[in-house]
Amino acid sequence: METNQKQAIINFFSKHTRLSSQGMQDLESRLSFSVLKRKDHLLKMGEVCRFNSFMVKGCVRTFKICRAGKEHNISFASENTWFTSFKSFIFQNPSEYYMEALEQSLLCQIKKSDWDYLTDTYPEISQAFRRILEKWYLNYENRVFQNISMTARERYLQFLSDYPNLVGRIPDAHIASYLGITPEFLSKIRSKLSQYPSARIA
């Protein structure tokens, strides 16, 4: 059963690199599973993030509390994505971010020490990690561009097209936070969009 789930990760790596059978075995033996209930915290601010996580099933939000004391979602992790509190994981220092499950979730995790071992030992795994990091980087680059160049409505339409699997699954208030607007304003945007559906042609 668990071995079946681990397959998702092996598949993930296989897509990004030619993984030697030894590397595959070594990787698999270092994966561990973790189940989160809804509202469980995977990480709290100030804690050191010990794991890089692969989401098998479920959804987790990563957020930070600003000076004014409000939560701001910076990203969501859903099926088949790697996620971690990057700076804390890399430098093993206290995280600025919280990570909280929005649904019951099944994660497959690698400890920092195993991660370091694997990337030091297997160039293919190291390369796959660089690919993941490149993807994360390009994702944030796009987010920055969207934030400085688009209205809230345009960013919402972009979100719908980028993350169709999250819409209707997580509370709108979390999407609003991710977009940098209030839930009330998102509600108005949605209301106008349903009134003039043609406006959806982005």
Add this chain to the structure above:
Amino acid sequence: METNQKQAIINFFSKHTRLSSQGMQDLESRLSFSVLKRKDHLLKMGEVCRFNSFMVKGCVRTFKICRAGKEHNISFASENTWFTSFKSFIFQNPSEYYMEALEQSLLCQIKKSDWDYLTDTYPEISQAFRRILEKWYLNYENRVFQNISMTARERYLQFLSDYPNLVGRIPDAHIASYLGITPEFLSKIRSKLSQYPSARIA
């Protein structure tokens, strides 16, 4: 003379990794210099970005033109920073971005093929590149958080503190674009800040 300038890059790498003398020599022999005049384009949209560049002296902006046809600055490169049009450089495909010199600039560049050779051959250099990429990533992560959680005035104050060397050096309109606001509104922010200097305590 040029050898002197190359020293800046060697220094940069030395700070981030233990560089073997052979790697150092190999790296140095693959660096080339490039001078840009003000308003020169280092890269235009649609072109493939052939280089990773290190800014020795000067300033370059990277921008993209949105659907509405307006330019939006996504980043600035000034002294002692690496910059490139990342996606285009990595995948050698047409860039979505333009890069334009805001001042006469001196760059030290590495071709993609040399970059690949160096990172494949010298683990230290590969590691240094990962450090650069991590830095870029964390920079954008912070930008996203700032964009979704701060007002324009707060983002401007943050910019002043993050990039004091750019203030008064490049036109305010470019800073406004980077912050995602209009030049007129930035002017009003500046005006209020000089009226109530204590408001600068961020």
Add this chain to the structure above:
DNA sequence: CGATTTAATTAACTTATGTCAAGTGTCGGT
């Protein structure tokens, strides 16, 4: 199944930011 919390909507009003247009100042080139 009912009781209670959480989510989403709506409206009135406020604040943040954009648009347009005019005006001033500055700087390099002639």
Add this chain to the structure above:
DNA sequence: ACCGACACTTGACATAAGTTAATTAAATCG
């Protein structure tokens, strides 16, 4: 010294987005 770009500012007005608070709908838990 003059001229024309460009940079910056300012004010009146318009639009985007936030705030507060009330209301309804829907999910959760006992």
